[in-house]
Amino acid sequence: MTQETLDPPVAEPAAAVPHAIVLGTPLLKLPEDLYIPPDALEIFLEAFEGPLDLLLYLIRRQNLDILDIPIAEITRQYVDYIELMSDLRLELAAEYLVMAAMLAEIKSRMLLPRPMEEEGDEEDPRAELVRRLQEYERFKQAAENLNNMPQLGRDIFEAMAAVPALDIERPQPQVELREILLALRDVMQRAANFTHHHVQLEPLSVRERMSIVLSAVRPDSYIDFTRLFDVQEGRMGVVVTLLAILELVKESLIELVQNEMYGPIYVKAAHHEHEPTAAEENP
């Protein structure tokens, strides 16, 4: 048996999984269900929030009654996963191992002969596991409910109106430059926590000049390339402007056009149909 066990049950309701459970005797083949192509295991596991989630899945997938989990089979399946993980040298979260130990313990306790009748008080060794699974499931559901609630910016939006210039002075927050730098440090630190990408920053002079160049060009008309330069600024200033222009071209924010070799170069903002740029500045 291979893939079909992992298909959505809706896909093949009849064929894939024999659902019936007769008082703890599951009418289905358990161990072979496990097959997952090795290179897919990692993705498979990422779909789960942890061992409880995985266990819930294994149990539900096979329509088992949680109050009567065939613990031996489930344990075996679970441990097979764990072995697969270590074969593949996936970094195995400790929680998965702890759960394996817990399952093994339950299993061993269930194998011990139980005195009849008089030990009615003794808890089913599965009870604690069941309790945890049920508790987890409640919050899994609660999380889903929460996610479906109206969210600001997704389902509902703040309604705001502009405030016209008032006679009374509105005090503005006072800010020290240091605070901005600290804020930047913090956000960069956070960004660095995301391991795959790095923030690329051009020298500030170039960044600043990019904004200046960008607001000087328009989407609907060309201006002469040379007008963007101010020779008074000297060599460094010209280099900064050139870098800014190249960066803007790279980001597709402006277009350079030269109609003939050695002819004049013209610049305009990258095309878009509506809204001239300049008009958008401060409402």
Add this chain to the structure above:
Amino acid sequence: MSMNLQQLKKILEAALFASTQPLTLDRLTALFAEDEAPSRDELRAALQALGEECEPRGIELKEVGSGFRMQVKKELGPWIARLWEEKPPKYSRATMETLALIAYKQPITRAEIEDVRGVAVSSHIIKSLLEREWIRVVGHRDVPGKPALFGTTRAFLDYFNLKSLDELPPLAEIRSLEDITLPPDIEETLAKVMAEHAGADEGDDESSEEIAANDEVEDADEPASAKLPA
């Protein structure tokens, strides 16, 4: 002498639209000079009337955790969302489960959250919930290590359009697992996994959607994560 209802409503409406945050009754009262200040009852009546007048409009007056605010009606969301190119945020299951535990079981420590979820809660999740100001440290448990106790904030209520925690959907009864259905995202993910890696086999072309993991927002250092079904 207080002012007439019409003028009162105008001022309240203007203030609610001008403010970037919800406004409490106290802050609304503070808009008025002493000799014109409305009583609490007058204020409430005016807000009530204002709310009713919004009925045929595109906006509504809503009381949330930190006060009254004007907001776009939910039913208009699909049009309004077109104002912005960006897609609204999606939060990972890990984040939402952590948040749900804090909301329903506050005050709660990180260890207690981990106990229920059966998995470590990454620092990143806690930090980002703190950063969003959805949760805060409300105290410390008096056990070794003095772990922080987390609770939700008014901003959490505001974000989820709630006036108080009472309005959260009640926590589900403990259920027999038979009644639990598998989250569709897992099925999708699995279907996709199988389709990608298994090669040819019988028709499991059920991998309708994008794989969940690709849609993921945040929680980079959480090993196991998948989106919530929307």
Add this chain to the structure above:
Amino acid sequence: MSMNLQQLKKILEAALFASTQPLTLDRLTALFAEDEAPSRDELRAALQALGEECEPRGIELKEVGSGFRMQVKKELGPWIARLWEEKPPKYSRATMETLALIAYKQPITRAEIEDVRGVAVSSHIIKSLLEREWIRVVGHRDVPGKPALFGTTRAFLDYFNLKSLDELPPLAEIRSLEDITLPPDIEETLAKVMAEHAGADEGDDESSEEIAANDEVEDADEPASAKLPA
């Protein structure tokens, strides 16, 4: 087939209140799917009606240079001003981070700021910085939605007593980051940039996407969707 006037008005009103900037007729039209889009005349008629209905209210619909916007009626100024009277406001950490990123990474879109912060940037943050005239819209990225690109202003420099942004410390000094491109010699960079982009004459969407992807700060598990247009 276009929709009825009542629904049209609701959507327009909601959009005008939800937007941080005035909206042009074009942008208002873009809110609608093709088959429901109103004609220019219908749009104008709806706006006209909307404006008239504001008459008894605390706000008014105004056409300014760059489009239509809702604003508080001027006559209510004395009351509204008291919203800000009591305590001098403070910028939130989110506002400071947004400002810092605009200064250091300009020109930058809101979505790009959100990518770096890993957290949504609410509209009122952008609005308050625009109103302060510390940032301005310097252009639009030529991608669907034409998101505004923000840069800092002279007023920003003046407030902090800077002659140019150069006087801000380089990021490396704030915190050393790997892979940061702060070249020792600007000419070297020039040569490099020119070599790299020798082919790039007419920018197309493809290359802009690629660049955006490179610049994004986020984990693969967290694609560009931590975006909250609020």
